[in-house]
Structures are given as structure tokens and as C-alpha cells.
Amino acid sequence: MRPGIHPVSRPVVFRDRAADVAFLTRSTSHSSRTIEWEDGNTYPLIDVDISSGSHPFYTGTSRVVDTEGRVERFERRYGREASARG
Incomplete structure (x- = not known):
């Protein structure tokens, strides 16, 4: 792979507000909002309308x-x- 052309992937929390479920996964999405996860670390938070939980x-x-x-x-x-x- 060529260096410098791929976006940076990092841990991000996706929260489904309809089902009140949150998932910690890797993503290249950006968010200015953050949330403290169960492990005590702070991760970017992205709210979604629908997920596998709903x-x-x-x-x-x-x-x-x-x-x-x-x-x-x-x-x-x-x-x-x-x-x-x-």
C-alpha cells in the first residue's frame, strides 16, 4: 500500500439513540463530541438513527x-x- 493516502482508523463509539445501545468499533469518521466508555477511556461519539440494535x-x-x-x-x-x- 502507498503511504499517506489512506485515512486514519481509530476507535469510535456509535450510539443508536432509538435502542439506547452503543458500540465501540474502529472507524475513519470524525466527531467533535466525546463519551467516556466502560473501560475509562474517552472516545469520539457518533449518533446514528438505526443500527442492529433497532x-x-x-x-x-x-x-x-x-x-x-x-x-x-x-x-x-x-x-x-x-x-x-x-
Whole structure:
């Protein structure tokens, strides 16, 4: 790799305000706000709108929106187990 062309990666805390969850990870993002982490060190803080802590796919709260009844018709034909498998 060529020196001097890559951004500096450092520990940063990402906080999901909707789920009240924070993650310490490495990032190249900048922030003027800081937070004291569980290990006693101070890290830059970046607030995010959605993360794995609040996203419906990761939390298991996702819903199938079907206005034409296709899901119900499929479940009647093939049973509920068929839709759970695939």
C-alpha cells in the first residue's frame, strides 16, 4: 500500500439513540463530541438513527406487509410451515 493516502482508523463509539445501545468499533469518521466508555477511556461519539440494535430485521420485529392477501393465500395452500422454511 502507498503511504499517506489512506485515512486514519481509530476507535469510535456509535450510539443508536432509538435502542439506547452503543458500540465501540474502529472507524475513519470524525466527531467533535466525546463519551467516556466502560473501560475509562474517552472516545469520539457518533449518533446514528438505526443500527442492529433497532433495525427490524436484526431484532426480529419485521412484518410482512401484504395488501393483496398473497401471503395468506400461500399459507392456505401450502401451510404455515412452508412459509417459515423459506
